[in-house]
Amino acid sequence: MSTEAVDFDLNRLEKGRSLWQDAFSRLKKNTLAMGGLVFLLLLIVLAVLTPWIAPYSYEEQNLMLGATPPSAEHWFGTDIFGRDQLTRILYGSRISLMVGFIATAVALCIGVTWGTIAGYIGGRVDALMMRFVDILYALPFTIFIILLTVVFGRSMLLLFLAIGAVEWLTMARIVRGQVMAIKHQEFIEAAVAMGMSRPRIMFKHVAPNVLGPIIIYTTLTIPSVILLESFLSFLGLGIQAPQSSWGSLISYGVETMEEYPWLLIFPALTLSMTLFALNFLGDGLRDALDPRVSKD
């Protein structure tokens, strides 16, 4: 009898769920967030496979054809050079998503390192580091990025670094706040007592425990990075021809929108839907990972 009772209890214990399982089940219930996730995964797969699945070649011109509205052969129509719009949007997705992910990764690295160090060491160092962030916050960064592209010429690498260097500030603030909140907990004291070095504690014990907010904010940073890149490309200061991103496609579309509105509508729709998907997913993750924080 008694062994059975123990078995029963163990079975119940095994059904306990980790924080992540719990969060994922909450996320699954959020239709909008899941829709966003599915859309993004689909878009990423399409972007990765573009060279193999694109219906036409990227540069192939068909001047006889010219600009045609959407049809069975060209689902999203063609531009004035007779280039297939769907193919161009797919290639544009590769650029836009790549900038989005890489620049966010740059921002993530700087922001998490900065925030962890400031939050963990605290005191004077913290005050100095965060004052620096405050100052940078007050600067007109979009304008500096334009300045940089003028001085150093337009290049992808510059775009990654410049956008990444702008977007890390909020990440640093969020991480610092979280680190300050957990650094006095017992398991950190235990690590200190065991004689672990400071950097090891910071990056082995502290940083992983602020993963939730980091994931949430990363999901919300990607759309603002994509937006910034499109903004620059729209102004003609980002991605250069013959390459194109969503922003430069939209800017071509605007020039001819009266005659050929589909050249504006399809890239604009792709960009906006991606931004929607990322924002919904970010909001959903926030609700799932941190149920205490209500949507703002």
Place this chain on the structure above:
Amino acid sequence: MLRIFLQRCLSAIPVLFLVVLFTFILIRLAPGGPFDDERAVPPQVLENLNKRYHLDDPIHVQFFDYVKHLLQGDFGPSFKYPSRTVTEVIYAGIPVTLELSLYAFLVALVFGITSGVIASLKPNTLQDYVPMSAAMIGLCLPSFVLGPLLILVFGIQLDWLPVSGWGVTPGDKILPSITLGAGYAAYLARLSRGGMLETLSQDYIRTARAKGLSGWRVVFHHALRGALAPVVSFAGPAVAGLLSGSFVVETIYQIPGLGRFYLQAAFNRDYTMILGMTILFAFLIIICNLLADLLLLWLNPKLRGRK
């Protein structure tokens, strides 16, 4: 109180100085001199040009000369168009851009706060979902998408409003202001809804209700004041965003403002023009952040204790 105010104001000065220094050095790092052209310039002419613009002085002398002139409100000559100075271009563009930003900011404040407050009064009902969905759409439609769409619908299809210029034909200020303000309205709606929800759950609101005050009085007199703190702290960065957003809007609607001049200068590689305008933008943004900071201190005395 006055001491904190002065302290904040003084702390903006070194930041401004660093911005000027950084931009100045960056521009000097730019490859190619300002007089590089497709045609080769004779060495004698180049030397004379360099002398005229004091480019043969040591760089620190040039820098302090520049700062000295800046303090007198003189941004120097344009390298591309010798006939006009940077100062002239700035004076021509600044009223337009500031007016555009102001209208856009008003659009954002009025629509944003109203819809945020309306949504917060009945959370998770239709009254919440409709404005918040609109706000989500506003967030995901960047100005360079919204602007052309508005032109297409209201300018071309319906032919209700003019789609270019500023102050030339009546009503031509409407579409640009909406285009620039919409995204911030969306953001403010989310911020003020969040702020309101948090404030409405506080004890002092319950007390006010228990006193028998009317619902509207509680909302406007008690809750709104507390809920607007995040809105005020957003206002500083928002002005920065509005100024850089004006680049796109001024391009789309062909408005002769600072943003459009800046882009022209960027494409022409007119270094002194870029230098002057970057410094001006930085100055405006730093001042706005400072004002937002001071306003926040004034609204929330609790913050004054810090530091």
